[in-house]
Amino acid sequence: MKLFTSLIFILTTLTSLSAKELLVYTSRKEHLVKDIFAKYEKKTGVKIKYKTGKASQLIQALKAEGKKTPADIFMTVDAGNLWFAAESGLLMPIQSPILTQNIPSHLRDVTNKWYGFSVRARTIVYNSAQLKSSDLSTYEDLADKKWKGKLCLRTSKKVYNQSLVAMFIDTHGYKKAKEMVKGWVDNTVEIFSNDTAVLKAIAAGQCQVGIVNTYYFGRLIKENPKLSLKLFWPNQKTYGVHINVSGAGITKHTTKSAEARKFLEWLSSTDAQNEFASVNMEYSANPTIRPSQIVADWGTFKTNSSFNLTKAGQLQKEAIKLMHEVNYK
Secondary structure: OHHHHHHHHHHHHHHHHHOOEEEEEEOOOHHHHHHHHHHHHHHHOOEEEEEEOOHHHHHHHHHHHHHHOOOOEEEEEOHHHHHHHHHOOOEOOOOOHHHHHHOOHHHEOOOOOOEEEEEEEEEEEEEOOOOOHHHOOOOHHHHOHHHOOOEEEEOOOOHHHHHHHHHHHHHHOHHHHHHHHHHHHHHEEEEEOOHHHHHHHHHOOOOOEEEEEHHHHHHHHHHOOOOOEEEEOOOOOOOOEEEEEEEEEEEOOOOOHHHHHHHHHHHOOOOOHHHHHHOOOOEEOOOOOOOOHHHHOOOOOOEOOOOOOHHHHHOHHHHHHHHHHOOOO
16 A cells, blocks of 8 residues: 555656646747746746757657657747648647737637737838838739839748738739739849848849848848838738737647646736747737837837738648749749
């Protein structure tokens, strides 16, 4: 009897100890997460371990590991990646009044399998030595022939652009969205592999205007404040600026769902939100949190809150098909 009691005590102790540790699979870069993870550990005593990699690699790892996965949380950038993980059966629904209260409905999965925790806008940037803000108006206007030879774009292979085009399909329908994106391609000087290259080309005068995520703009301007680059917020009289998220969900096969939920709830709180967003010059998903000063200085704007980001994933295949049809490389 004593031996049995001792075994129960040991098993209970081990279970308790294991609950004090969470493993996050994250495609968000290490320097963007390690401090916030350390802050939670200091606050709660729960150690956050993490494995970094590309979203596609981590999703494949979760699939291969199945019920044996050691991961408790999957964290990544872009709603398209989060949707794919949920659609692949890798995430569980999360019932949390705290998350529902802190994260607006358009920034979370319609079945509550993932939540956005920081927001980035994919907006227009222009060469301020060559253009005035009054020269610009909408995403759609960039398809006009007046921008022939003046537009630079990032590759269609990046999920950020796939989600952007998914939004256009949802807003305009496939046919009109296709005409619009074809106009972009016809006007493009060059298609680059990343947003930073687009920004540098605009600053150098290779082109005059492009579309980028706001934090890439912030990083480059921080390095060189004298660059002739400015952000422009399009579609302020219609649906608003396209936004996306960095977000996370709880893995389907974790044995620590309660502890994982508590961590995500904390990430949505005032204690964590500003730090999680500001480290990458993003906006907080929790609308009660003010952005950092450098981000606030970019000005306020209307976002496309009518577009639930779950659709960025649901329409991803159509978006890829559309871009292929218009020869958007």
